[in-house]
Amino acid sequence: MDQLRETLKVHHLRTTTCREDVLSTFINKKNALSHGDLEGALGENYDxxxxxxxxxxxxxxxxxxxxxxxxxxxxxxxxxxxxxxxxHHDHIHFKCVECGETNCLENLHIPAVQLPAGYHSENFNLLIQGTCPKCN
Amino acid sequence: MDQLRETLKVHHLRTTTCREDVLSTFINKKNALSHGDLEGALGENYDxxxxxxxxxxxxxxxxxxxxxxxxxxxxxxxxxxxxxxxxHHDHIHFKCVECGETNCLENLHIPAVQLPAGYHSENFNLLIQGTCPKCN
DNA sequence: AATCAACTTGCAACAGAGTTGCAGAATATT
DNA sequence: AATATTCTGCAACTCTGTTGCAAGTTGATT
Incomplete structure (x- = not known):
């Protein structure tokens, strides 16, 4: 719980209950969340x-x-x-078509892609859809 | 122009001016379009x-x-x-951070990604952002 | 602990994106 | 030309996201 405050402090953000709650929701749920998910989780308390x-x-x-x-x-x-x-600019996310959950695959790296001449890449975003271990 | 009608026919769609116009806009502009882009291109004519x-x-x-x-x-x-x-389920798109255009890179293939155990993939969507030949 | 500037929140109002139901119009078929 | 089917436009609505402003909090200073 103090870790939340610590994280906020590191980023020069004032500690407010909303920020603590949003942050801890991300930490607890682990998967990717939409605004709607957060509103569902703690919408009563915050605008x-x-x-x-x-x-x-x-x-x-x-x-x-x-x-x-x-x-x-x-x-x-x-x-x-x-x-x-x-x-860091490369992200791989896996979305399960069964349960709908989306998770980061932090450990994987996106293999090099040979771009046509003239293209210069800055970041990659890969979304893989399929079924996750829970739904297999 | 008859090719438009042909495409629609193949997919068992009636030929209407809206569908022809939308389709030809995609063909002419070549890059990815949002609903807003289309509305801008032919919004006067259609709802x-x-x-x-x-x-x-x-x-x-x-x-x-x-x-x-x-x-x-x-x-x-x-x-x-x-x-x-x-x-076909694998797509690579390149979005230029300068001009904002997004294009399909049809010829490239996404290199194999080693998924953790239990994951089963059905399709890939890769978005690469950077600068395109026109903006380099 | 009281003060104060800087920041954050809630409210209201708005803008944009996307959907649904329905009546009238257009299409393909006979 | 007549018909069933499909498509379109309109109106109304929901959902998502943004902005301005007044009131409330935070953290730092005294």
Missing amino acids: RVTIYRTLKTFLEKGIIHKVLDDEGLRYALCSHSCSEEQH | RVTIYRTLKTFLEKGIIHKVLDDEGLRYALCSHSCSEEQH
Whole structure:
């Protein structure tokens, strides 16, 4: 619980109950969350707008990152190496078509892709859809 | 122009001017388009809703596919091999951070990714962001 | 512990994206 | 030309996300 405050402090953010709750929700649930998920989890306590702003702030500070999906935007915790200045830019996410959960596959790396001449890449986002261990 | 009608016919869709226009816009512009792009291109002529429904229909028939993006959903023409029954499921898209254009890289294939035990993959969607030849 | 600037929150109002039901219009078929 | 089927436009609605502003909190200073 003090770890939450610590994380916020590191990123020069004031500790508020909303930020602590959003952060701990990400830590507990582990998988990628949409704004709606968060609103469902703690919407009684906080205004919709506040949750939106919290997500925006966390994005800017590199605490979370966007997860691409064909159904809607989600967010997931960044691995430790991310910060405002230095953000690691390659993400692989797995979305289960059965249970709908999306998770980061932190350990995998995206294999090199040979881009056509003239293209210069800055970051990769790979979404793999299929079935996860729980649903197999 | 008859090719448009042919494409629609193959997918058991009636030829209407809206469908012809949407389809030819995809063919002419070549890059991925959002609903807003299409509305901008031919919005005077057709109702918002009709464009939404046309996109939905084309998606279902496998004429176009969704393109993931961190800013919003877009659509692009499927390569010839797609149909309602058989849809090829690996897509690589390149989004230029300068000009904002997103294009399919049809010729590339996504290298094999070693998934952890228990995961079973059905399709891949890779979004590469960077600068394109025009903006380099 | 009281003060104060800076930041954060909630509210209201708004803008945009996408959906649904229905009546009228267009299409393919006979 | 007549018909069943499908498509379109309209209106109304929901859901998602944003902005401005006043009131409330936070952290630092005294």
